[in-house]
Amino acid sequence: MRTPLLLDIAADACGDRPAVGGRSGGLDFAAYRARASRVAVWLAGKGKANTAFLGMNGDALPVLLFASGMAGTPFVPLNYRLADADLNKLVARTAPAVLVADDDMLARIAPVDGVELVARSAFEAEFLQGAVPEPVLLDEAENDIAVLLFTSGTTGEPKAAVLRHGNLTSYVMSTVEFLGADEEEAALVSVPSYHIAGISAILTAAYGGRRIVYLPAFTAEEWVATAAREGITHAMVVPTMLDRILDVIAATVETLPALRALSYGGGKMPEPVIARALAMLPHVAFVNAYGLTETSSTIALLGAEDHRAAFASDDPVVRRRIASVGQPLPSLELEIRREDGTCCDVGEHGEIHVRGEQVSGEYLHKKAIADDGWFATNDAGWLDAGGYLFVEGRLDDVIVRGGENISPGEIEDVLRSFDDIADCAVLGIPCEKWGEKVVAVIVSRSGAPDTGAMAATIKAKLRSTKTPEIWFLRDELPYNETGKLLRRILKAELAEEVCAG
Amino acid sequence: MELKPGSRWKSAVCDAQLVVVRPPSAAGELQCGGAPVLPIDDASAPSGDVSADFAAGVMIGKRYTDAASGIEVLGAKAGKGSLAFNGVAMTIKGAKPLPASD
The missing domain is CATH 3.30.300.30 (ANL, C-terminal domain)
Known part of the structure; x- marks a missing residue:
């Protein structure tokens, strides 16, 4: 199954529902698909293997992601925070590629054979502005690689993690109900495109029928102002963001009444921050999610009920679960293993292993998954008697x-x-x-x-x-x-x- | 009919549209409202009657399975007919939706 299908069926079922952007001037699902299909034709005409993106968050991003899937060119978002030398190494690795880059980042890119540079302003003028075109029906593409994500490379050269269409659609379809969102729902996305959560947010929102709104770059003030203005109901934040958001809310009279759910992940949330968040935003359901690039995002989550139960409990075992990442998704298998490969007992620390259709466990030219499908995450952790997962961090740490x-x-x-x-x-x-x-x-x-x-x-x-x-x-x-x-x-x-x- | 994952179908007798999520273990016929389904790009409009035996309806967003063959189908548009695989009524998969996490 391919990622464009997610958009296709949403556009067929509710074409006039808002899909991307602000309450005014955004794209509905029909326009989203139509514009993406025009970009796909353009990409296919270029004949380059990959479609790379270097830029801040914005409406061009999800259109380009779906267009890449339609055209059968892996989508490769690049990290604009890298030093120029490191960035250019990655640019060279995307060749042959079309690279859409923010205008103010163009000067950072050294010319490289096989990489055609396109200014974002020109891309947006051509494909995002003006009357919505008729959608083009494209033949289903062959390439089953949907996304290449360069891992942060804290050890050695960055590795290009491979996410296949099958991994991503399996993740989306096993965790989200098709058009399960009501028309009022809107998600605020502030994680960058080169982070797995930035990719999965686009796919889950399209399939769920939820509008996505972008913050070009995160500041707590902008986040709160946008959430209020756009009636944001859902958002994902990393721990450092949440603390700063709470500071802004505390300093203003804003209560974000529309906000229903906040998920957090991407690092350990200090317990005092989450306690403060629960107290300041009593109407919001908090979800802690744990996942990796190589697993197409979330593999375990601690839901709102779990948060409340943990905080209300006198039982130290239940209380402690606030520091857990909850239970593994029902659609996959998870085990904690010792160094010799045997399974750990309840409470025993070991390495987290995971298996399921959403798990890619694959880098370009290198499979990191065992023949039986199990992927060693290199994360240390343990399970309690109730099956709650505690993540201790990288095994190397x-x-x-x-x-x-x-x-x-x-x-x-x-x-x-x-x-x-x-x-x-x-x-x-x-x-x-x-x-x-x-x-x-x-x-x-x-x-x-x-x-x-x-x-x-x-x-x-x-x-x-x-x-x-x-x-x-x-x-x-x-x-x-x-x-x-x-x-x-x-x-x-x-x-x-x-x-x- | 080749019921590949990701393939799209529509009912011949009602407005239902379907996506195959998991293929059946052996070839067979996917039916809606008692009639074989058609490829999504088939030009014909729904015609004929929904069989009274298969009139429980398809709901949008719900998943339907046939335990024997393992086929799993997503309701992409609602319709009056209900689904069957080789004449055996498919059942709705009661999965509890997970909270949004990204």
Whole structure:
């Protein structure tokens, strides 16, 4: 099954329903498909293998994504935050390609054989403005690769994750009800196009019949203003965004009455932030989603009921679930495995493995999926007795101290229970005696943290080997723009500081 | 008829439109309102009567399955006829919708 089908059936069933853009001047589903089909004809005429995109969020993006699927050219969104040298390496890897780029980014791109550069303003003038054209009926394309997403490449060269039409449509159709949204619903998308959630948001909204509205780039003020103006009912945010959004709401009289559901993911949400969100937005259903690029987005989620149950419960097992990512989707299988490949017991930490039609587990020229379909996520985690999944972070981030494997996540959770901790990270840095030693980097609200009390609590709740040996105080921790803590950067800085000091 | 995943069909006797989500394990006939379905691009308008035995209707957005063959079909447009595979009525798949997560 191919992604354009999702738009096709929505356009046939409710062509006059608003699909993309603001309340005025946006596209309805019929216009969305018609414009995408014209772009597809243009792309097919170019005869390039790939369709690349470098730019801020906007209505051109979903049109180009569906057009790529219709034309059978994989869609390759590029990260505009990369340094020019790194960006140009990726541009070269998309060749032969048509590259639609924001006008103010054109100068960043060095000419490369096989890459035809198209200014976004010219693209929009040709395909998004003027009277809506008649749709063109295209023959179904052959290429079953829908999207290539470059992974963030914190280790080595970025890998191009392959998402096939079958992976994406399977994800959409198993998680969303066709036209399940009512006509008033609108989703605000602020994650960038080169993030898997930016892609899946387009597909799930089209199939669900929900209008999508874009923020070109995230600021909390713009987010709140757009949500109010557009009557936004649904949105996905990363943890750092939510905290700033709450600050803006607190500083204004805006209550976002239309907002129904906020999902969050892409990093660990500090419990105080979600507690604050629940208190400030009592009418909103919160959903925590966990997924990877290689799994076509969400594979587990913690729903609104789970949030309420966890916060209301005196049972520590249930209470703790607020820090979980909920239960795996019913449409896939999930296991926690030991290093030897056997399954972990309840509560035992291991590597998260997943299998299902939405799981691609594939990079260009390299399959990372086992012959039996299981994909090793490289994430550490565990399941509780109720089947709730706790994600501890990347397996590579596990600290090995004197032969003992220590997950930073559980130590960070204890630290976050202190009101004085605004943010924290626990890391292992090289140490002659133990191989690695546990250190904590904390952002203190008071500026004078009681690390002695924190150490004592960790020792009592966990064990002495998990107690940080060195404490670093910072004003803030480094994150990428999608809310992922840049552990490796932090680790390198600390190792240097310790050596120097 | 080749009931490939993603293939689109329409009822011969009502307004229902369908998408095959999962193919059947063996070849067979997809029927709506008691009559074989037609390819979506078939030019003919619905004609004839919906069979009284297959008149429970197709609902938009619902999924219908036949346990024996494994075929699964999405209602892409509603209609008066109901679905059958080789004459056996298909049943509605009672999946609880998940909350939006992206």
